[in-house]
Amino acid sequence: MVSPTKDPYPVLVSSPLAPTADAPPASLDQFLAGVGPRAFRFAEAGLRHREDALDAVQDSLIRMLDYREKPAAEWPPLFWSILRRRVIDLQRRRRFRLPFWRDNVDSDGEPVDWADEGPGPADVHAGREQYDVLVQALRALPPRQREAFTLRVLQDLDGATTARAMGCSEGAVKTHLARARDALRTLMENPT
Structure with a gap:
């Protein structure tokens, strides 16, 4: 399990592949390397759960591989749209969990507030x-x-x-x- 105080994308943050603000990404790999940390913060704000946010970002990054042939200018809106839809899907699924679902309650049966994790x-x-x-x-x-x-x-x-x-x-x-x-x-x- 990843420590909550460490950045889940330490390699991506300091990656030499990360695009600068001046230059567009030269490849999809470069784009994905640069977008990972920001995408995680976006997903975590919407999901309020670190592991769910990591899953949403990973799923979105993987889905972007199907769009490798698209022009580089289309990657940002496409990626953010994919991630947004994934976050919404996870939020909807969470609403339908039963109260006794083991991830939603602690040992006393009280609901867990993931934001305080x-x-x-x-x-x-x-x-x-x-x-x-x-x-x-x-x-x-x-x-x-x-x-x-x-x-x-x-x-x-x-x-x-x-x-x-x-x-x-x-x-x-x-x-x-x-x-x-x-x-x-x-x-x-x-x-x-």
Whole structure:
């Protein structure tokens, strides 16, 4: 089992294959090496469970291999769309788990809150307190607002790429993003 305080993609973070912001990836392998850590943070914010997030990212990375022949410009929206759908699938499956499912309850039969399992990977880079406030605020957002904020702001995708990944118009992305920023501002100023 991976320690919760270590980055699950230590090789990918320092990989010489990781693309720079100036140059597009030369190969799918280079693209996948650069997107792994950001994809993990996106999946973990949506799933609230480290292992589920790792599984979602791994599944998405594997599915991208089928699109090796696509032009490099299409890889980012395609990947984020695949990952987004995988996260939503896992969220839906989790809703239908029975209460006695062994992963959802502790030894006393009480529901387990996966968000309190331990520190997340971004804790290495940011102060624990600020990170926790941000994560709690993101989790309080409606799913579409959380996706728009995460893809546009945290992943730094442009409006068109975000719209294609989310399967909506650029105007809808702007609306979701504006609402997410307003809600986050309120939630972060008044954390509970």
